[in-house]
Amino acid sequence: MSPLLQIAGLTAHYGDFQALFGVDLTLGQGETIAIIGANGAGKTTLMRAVTGVARVTAGAVTLAGDNITRLSAPDILVCGIAMVPEGRKLFASLTVEENLLIGAHARQGNGFWTLERVQSLFPILKERRHSPGTALSGGQQQMVAIGRALMSNPQVLLCDELSLGLAPVVIKEIYAAFPQIKSSGTSIIVVEQDIGQALRVADHVHCMMEGRITLSGRPDTLSRDAIHDAYFGVSHA
Amino acid sequence: MNLSRPLGLIAALLALTTLYALPTFAPRAMVQDLFGILTLLVLAMNWNMLAGFAGLVSVGQQAFVGIGAYAMFAAVILMGLDPLVGVLIGGLAAAAFAVPMAFFAFRLNGAYFAIGTWVVADIARLAISQWKALGGGTGTSLPKGTAKDMAFVGPIKEALGVSTAAAADALTFWLMLTLAVAMLATSYVFLRSRMGLGLQAIRDNENAARSVGVDPLRIKAAVFVLAGFVTGLCGALAFIQITRVTPDAAFSVIDWTAFVIFITVIGGIGTLPGPIVGVIVFYALQRLLADYGTVYLIVLGCLGIAVMLFARRGLWGLFTDRSGIDPFPLTHRPPTSLALRHGDLK
Amino acid sequence: MIWIDTLAQGLLLGGLYALFAAGLSLVFGIMRLVNLAHGDLIILGAYLILTIAHATGLHPFVAVLLAAPLMFGLGWALQTFLLNRVLGNDILPPLLVTFGLSVVIQNGLLSAFTADSQKLTAGAIEAQSMDLGIVTLGVMPVLTFASAVAVVFALNQLFYRTALGRAFRATSDDAVTAQLMGIHPQRVFAMATGIAMVVATIAALYLGTRANFDPSIGPARLLYAFEAVIIGGLGSLWGTLAGGVVIGLAQAIGASVNPEWQILSGHLAFVLVLLIRPRGLFPRAND
Numbered sequence: 007m008s009p010l011l012q013i014a015g016l017t018a019h020y021g022d023f024q025a026l027f028g029v030d031l032t033l034g035q036g037e038t039i040a041i042i043g044a045n046g047a048g049k050t051t052l053m054r055a056v057t058g059v060a061r062v063t064a065g066a067v068t069l070a071g072d073n074i075t076r077l078s079a080p081d082i083l084v085c086g087i088a089m090v091p092e093g094r095k096l097f098a099s100l101t102v103e104e105n106l107l108i109g110a111h112a113r114q115g116n117g118f119w120t121l122e123r124v125q126s127l128f129p130i131l132k133e134r135r136h137s138p139g140t141a142l143s144g145g146q147q148q149m150v151a152i153g154r155a156l157m158s159n160p161q162v163l164l165c166d167e168l169s170l171g172l173a174p175v176v177i178k179e180i181y182a183a184f185p186q187i188k189s190s191g192t193s194i195i196v197v198e199q200d201i202g203q204a205l206r207v208a209d210h211v212h213c214m215m216e217g218r219i220t221l222s223g224r225p226d227t228l229s230r231d232a233i234h235d236a237y238f239g240v241s242h243a
Numbered sequence: 244m245n246l247s248r249p250l251g252l253i254a255a256l257l258a259l260t261t262l263y264a265l266p267t268f269a270p271r272a273m274v275q276d277l278f279g280i281l282t283l284l285v286l287a288m289n290w291n292m293l294a295g296f297a298g299l300v301s302v303g304q305q306a307f308v309g310i311g312a313y314a315m316f317a318a319v320i321l322m323g324l325d326p327l328v329g330v331l332i333g334g335l336a337a338a339a340f341a342v343p344m345a346f347f348a349f350r351l352n353g354a355y356f357a358i359g360t361w362v363v364a365d366i367a368r369l370a371i372s373q374w375k376a377l378g379g380g381t382g383t384s385l386p387k388g389t390a391k392d393m394a395f396v397g398p399i400k401e402a403l404g405v406s407t408a409a410a411a412d413a414l415t416f417w418l419m420l421t422l423a424v425a426m427l428a429t430s431y432v433f434l435r436s437r438m439g440l441g442l443q444a445i446r447d448n449e450n451a452a453r454s455v456g457v458d459p460l461r462i463k464a465a466v467f468v469l470a471g472f473v474t475g476l477c478g479a480l481a482f483i484q485i486t487r488v489t490p491d492a493a494f495s496v497i498d499w500t501a502f503v504i505f506i507t508v509i510g511g512i513g514t515l516p517g518p519i520v521g522v523i524v525f526y527a528l529q530r531l532l533a534d535y536g537t538v539y540l541i542v543l544g545c546l547g548i549a550v551m552l553f554a555r556r557g558l559w560g561l562f563t564d565r566s567g568i569d570p571f572p573l574t575h576r577p578p579t580s581l582a583l584r585h586g587d588l589k
Numbered sequence: 590m591i592w593i594d595t596l597a598q599g600l601l602l603g604g605l606y607a608l609f610a611a612g613l614s615l616v617f618g619i620m621r622l623v624n625l626a627h628g629d630l631i632i633l634g635a636y637l638i639l640t641i642a643h644a645t646g647l648h649p650f651v652a653v654l655l656a657a658p659l660m661f662g663l664g665w666a667l668q669t670f671l672l673n674r675v676l677g678n679d680i681l682p683p684l685l686v687t688f689g690l691s692v693v694i695q696n697g698l699l700s701a702f703t704a705d706s707q708k709l710t711a712g713a714i715e716a717q718s719m720d721l722g723i724v725t726l727g728v729m730p731v732l733t734f735a736s737a738v739a740v741v742f743a744l745n746q747l748f749y750r751t752a753l754g755r756a757f758r759a760t761s762d763d764a765v766t767a768q769l770m771g772i773h774p775q776r777v778f779a780m781a782t783g784i785a786m787v788v789a790t791i792a793a794l795y796l797g798t799r800a801n802f803d804p805s806i807g808p809a810r811l812l813y814a815f816e817a818v819i820i821g822g823l824g825s826l827w828g829t830l831a832g833g834v835v836i837g838l839a840q841a842i843g844a845s846v847n848p849e850w851q852i853l854s855g856h857l858a859f860v861l862v863l864l865i866r867p868r869g870l871f872p873r874a875n876d
Contacts, residue, residue, distance in 0.1 A: 080770075080771045091769060107755065112771025357684055362856055537699050544692035545693060548671070551681075
């Protein structure tokens with residue numbers, strides 16, 4: 007069976023600066039993969055390239071057999087890839103509920119995730135539904151951002167740096183929702199600097215450095231040393 | 244490249260000499276025509292300094308033209324001064340008006356600055372319309388014989404062997420030409436100076452400029468007031484030749500600002516030769532379409548829009564990009580960073 | 590008693606200015622675009638109503654129903670094919686493009702309709718008035734003011750109660766993230782400008798029925814509209830209505846002292862408000 011999402015030879019630039027060097031990656035149906043790496047490794051650029059926010063200079067992104075590389079960001083969402091952006095990026099002039107509803111802006115037809123299901127996944131979002139989105143705590147805002155992305159009923163959910171700037175207990179609370187998201191059939195890519203969290207949640211882990219994938223494997227087969235090397239670029243040779 | 248600079252310089256000097264000599268051999272109508280072109284050129288160079296280099300998109304330049312003109316008329320009619328002294332007073336009055344205008348308009352950001360300056364210019368027009376001693380809303384004319392009594396007119400008349408009116412035209416022409424040349428030279432020197440580079444740094448990135456110790460507000464205010472001064476001089480000089488002033492004519496947003504904006508944009512905003520190129524295109528268009536009434540304004544508007552869509556640095560920018568020749572380099576940056584800036588704009 | 594009359598007239602005049610300004614305010618609120626051609630587009634709307642009324646013999650109040658969708662289409666096309674291409678961090682291109690548009694529209698109208706002044710004739714309603722005891726108000730000015738309130742109310746409902754309004758606000762907050770929600774910012778902008786042109790058509794109806802107009806008066810309307818928007822506070826539609834009323838009152842009071850001071854008083858009120866409250870009367874919190 008062909009994978010749900012296939013990224014092949016993906017290259018991207020910021021002006022003259024090349025941020026991605028031929029990245030290959032696959033995501034199977036119902037699978038969760040994690041991409042780890044230090045700041046500036048190209049993780050966020052990869053997410054932005056896949057969602058059509060950053061311009062791809064070479065390579066291809068295929069979703070369920072369809073080439074979506076050149077589509078605009080809104081069209082890619084309609085195809086079934088939703089993103090929880092780094093820094094959450096809630097809309098300041100929308101309430102919590104409106105932030106969730108706007109996630110379903112382009113949705114066609116029905117799906118598992120509805121306002122009620124998202125609110126039962128994160129009950130606080132129902133309680134605070136009339137608050138401005140940005141009035142919530144960082145963790146709660148992250149929940150809104152995840153819920154907002156789910157509202158489009160994506161085939162693939164991209165989560166960029168969910169744990170950034172959050173307390174460990176809050177991070178745990180957020181990741182506690184993952185089994186339920188997975189069981190809805192959504193495939194997930196998490197980008198994390200928190201290696202421990204990434205290893206716990208993912209079926210496959212890929213390590214990035216300087217715009218390339220330097221290490222891939224199942225969490226249980228990767229040694230701490232190997233990850234450390236791939237992360238920081240230290241060589242044992 | 245090595246040859247183009249000295250050759251360009253020789254061509255420029257030759258053109259300049261011809262221009263100065265023009266009143267000695269050319270018909271009066273031609274001198275008057277060129278006077279009009281030079282007026283627009285001076286105004287365009289000033290607006291280019293504001294919008295192209297200081298990032299101040301003013302739609303209120305007609306305020307300075309009008310105040311310059313009215314101050315000159317006041318000096319002549321109410322105080323009995325020589326019109327040339329009146330021109331100086333016109334410039335000073337415009338600069339004085341620029342100070343409170345800046346105080347007000349600088350509170351408005353970006354696009355709102357544009358309409359804010361427009362409102363202030365309208366206030367000036369309406370206030371001047373209340374000045375009954377200068378004819379109120381219907382305006383007034385320079386007294387008969389003003390041109391004859393103007394300083395230097397007598398000697399010029401004798402030297403050239405022309406009528407008083409032609410001598411006055413020659414004088415105002417030379418003064419406007421000198422103003423244009425001085426403005427061009429000053430702009431060039433200023434933009435290459437520390438302060439001028441600071442100004443361009445502000446335009447490109449205000450925060451970065453502030454972090455290296457450039458005070459955006461002070462430089463911008465200084466440029467605004469100076470541009471007001473020169474625009475006032477220009478307006479006063481222009482109305483010596485027109486000899487009649489009304490609030491609507493002196494504060495006309497079309498004549499003194501819209502044309503000037505299109506000239507600068509079409510020629511190349513933010514480039515030094517842009518206004519010169521623009522004024523030539525403008526004049527050619529005006530001549531070509533003279534028989535079709537308002538059509539040339541429509542063409543002008545469309546041209547301005549087209550330039551903004553397809554070639555943001557105007558005809559001059561297009562020329563330097565295509566040919567790689569820039570006889571007036573304003574920056575000390577390597578060419579690559581310039582190319583990057585062009586890319587950023589798109 | 591004359592003072593009460595002056596204030597009432599000023600208040601109602603403010604309604605007209607608020608109508609001029611509402612479209613400008615909407616567009617600025619959503620895409621930070623200052624459309625320097627807004628005044629000329631209102632005048633264009635007035636000529637469109639005039640042409641339809643002449644061609645079909647319809648009453649202007651009916652003709653406006655035909656003009657509005659055409660103006661919506663014009664606004665939509667203008668945004669899609671022209672303005673979207675110049676929106677960005679650099680404020681110069683949109684300003685100059687709309688300024689160019691202003692000159693093109695003005696002179697286009699001049700070629701098509703000459704400089705003669707025109708008027709939309711609404712019939713008997715123009716002369717009717719209602720006696721409220723202390724003041725007598727013209728029916729047209731009252732209708733204008735009521736329309737302004739209705740337009741601002743409707744725009745607010747649209748903004749805060751509909752999916753389109755949600756998309757407007759989200760795009761205004763953060764256009765890049767809005768794209769991740771499946772929103773095409775450029776389509777949202779085209780809708781917004783289309784709606785602004787519908788409002789401009791309503792403004793044109795009252796402009797044309799209450800007084801004479803000719804192709805040259807657009808920029809002056811732009812200035813009044815702009816003053817109303819700024820006084821009200823950027824992005825606040827009710828603020829825009831309040832701003833229109835401030836300008837209307839200032840003009841009426843000025844005119845009652847000396848008719849030549851009408852416009853000047855409005856401008857001076859604008860400058861005064863801005864010196865005291867640089868962000869207007871009702872500024873939005875997150876600007």
